Amino acid sequence: MKGISLKTLLITSLISFSALAKVNITKLSYKDDNNFGVVTINLKGALKDTPELQIKGNIVQVAIPNSVVWPKIEKQVSVNKSFDTTLMAYQYNKSLSRVRANLPYKLDGKESKVSVVLNDNNIQLFFPKQKSLTKKIVTSVNKKTVESNKPKRVVKAKASSYDESYLEKLLKDKEQTKNQPVKKIAKTETSLFEEMNTKKEVVSDAVGTKMSSFKKSEFNFTSYIFKFVGFFALLVAGIYFVMNFFRKGMLKKGGLGFLSGTKMVEVLSTTYIGPKRSILVLRVHKQVFLVAQSEKGMDFLTEIKDTAGFMKEGERKVVGDNFDTNLDSAEEKGKEFKLKEVVSQLDNESDSHDDVDPVLAALAGQTESQELNKVSLSKQIKNKIKELKPLQ
Numbered sequence: 001m002k003g004i005s006l007k008t009l010l011i012t013s014l015i016s017f018s019a020l021a022k023v024n025i026t027k028l029s030y031k032d033d034n035n036f037g038v039v040t041i042n043l044k045g046a047l048k049d050t051p052e053l054q055i056k057g058n059i060v061q062v063a064i065p066n067s068v069v070w071p072k073i074e075k076q077v078s079v080n081k082s083f084d085t086t087l088m089a090y091q092y093n094k095s096l097s098r099v100r101a102n103l104p105y106k107l108d109g110k111e112s113k114v115s116v117v118l119n120d121n122n123i124q125l126f127f128p129k130q131k132s133l134t135k136k137i138v139t140s141v142n143k144k145t146v147e148s149n150k151p152k153r154v155v156k157a158k159a160s161s162y163d164e165s166y167l168e169k170l171l172k173d174k175e176q177t178k179n180q181p182v183k184k185i186a187k188t189e190t191s192l193f194e195e196m197n198t199k200k201e202v203v204s205d206a207v208g209t210k211m212s213s214f215k216k217s218e219f220n221f222t223s224y225i226f227k228f229v230g231f232f233a234l235l236v237a238g239i240y241f242v243m244n245f246f247r248k249g250m251l252k253k254g255g256l257g258f259l260s261g262t263k264m265v266e267v268l269s270t271t272y273i274g275p276k277r278s279i280l281v282l283r284v285h286k287q288v289f290l291v292a293q294s295e296k297g298m299d300f301l302t303e304i305k306d307t308a309g310f311m312k313e314g315e316r317k318v319v320g321d322n323f324d325t326n327l328d329s330a331e332e333k334g335k336e337f338k339l340k341e342v343v344s345q346l347d348n349e350s351d352s353h354d355d356v357d358p359v360l361a362a363l364a365g366q367t368e369s370q371e372l373n374k375v376s377l378s379k380q381i382k383n384k385i386k387e388l389k390p391l392q
Contacts, residue, residue, distance in 0.1 A: 023047050023067040025097060028087045030077040037079055039087060039125040041099050051123060055111050058103045060127055062116060067097040080104055105130045273381055
């Protein structure tokens with residue numbers, strides 16, 4: 001049972017695949033068959049849909065559904081004269097291809113004589129042949145010239161009735177009639193060539209050919225120059241706009257300072273003295289200033305000249321001498337306090353519940369004299385500020 005089911009699935013898939021398969025148009029050929037011209041369309045594959053025949057003026061077209069043409073086929077054949085007919089096969093859309101024959105004459109009134117015959121591997125298109133217009137016109141002109149060249153019938157009369165002047169006129173007329181047919185034939189030939197040239201003009205196609213080939217446009221040097229000049233002008237205008245924006249906007253306000261992350265002005269320390277009064281240490285680039293701040297504003301006090309020593313002393317207070325690179329030249333100071341005395345003093349002051357910070361008081365008692373212990377830290381700073389010389 002399983003084998004039978006697999007066989008049925010394979011058969012159905014093959015049938016569906018063959019139904020979806022398309023016919024390939026491989027070749028176009030032409031031959032004469034008495035008074036008819038035959039265009040043979042060679043196919044590869046089974047044709048299942050009937051083609052559609054369309055006739056418009058001198059164009060005969062066969063639309064073949066479910067067919068493929070790749071690449072486009074185009075060739076010149078001879079119906080009346082050498083290479084006066086164009087055969088073309090092209091892909092109109094993904095499921096429809098068209099075969100077209102551009103004839104050198106129109107088939108108006110002869111549409112019933114155009115037929116299509118379906119064979120196993122090809123399609124034959126029959127259309128009636130028509131003699132070229134030039135032959136008819138030339139033959140008619142030749143007939144007229146022959147009739148004009150026929151000798152005129154002269155009625156016999158008596159010898160006494162002839163006049164020499166009349167005979168001279170007849171001879172002149174005969175010479176003129178001999179020269180006239182040559183001119184007419186020359187004129188007719190020129191007119192025929194003009195008509196043939198007008199017939200070879202491109203016929204406007206009412207049916208859109210989506211995949212027809214187009215002639216490539218030639219390279220135009222002047223248009224290239226104009227495009228290059230326009231692009232260069234736009235580039236220069238863009239650069240000028242950007243530079244003007246920087247000059248009036250960013251560069252005018254702060255230069256290129258927005259690119260760097262360094263602080264130009266920095267507050268190093270703030271010392272509180274009293275209500276709304278403090279001393280600030282400011283660093284501006286490589287200079288350090290001491291500034292007093294109050295309700296009235298900020299007053300410049302002095303400039304610290306030894307900036308390197310000032311910064312070094314601050315670092316030493318924070319991290320000590322362990323990170324000093326000049327250990328040999330560093331001053332070795334003695335021990336200015338005893339740890340046991342500081343601890344005992346801290347215990348005593350914690351019992352007395354004094355408002356002063358015990359650690360600061362203990363350190364101040366060991367490092368400074370008894371007079372400095374009595375004076376508060378704020379008074380010391382005020383005295384130092386008074387001793388400093390003003391900027392004036």
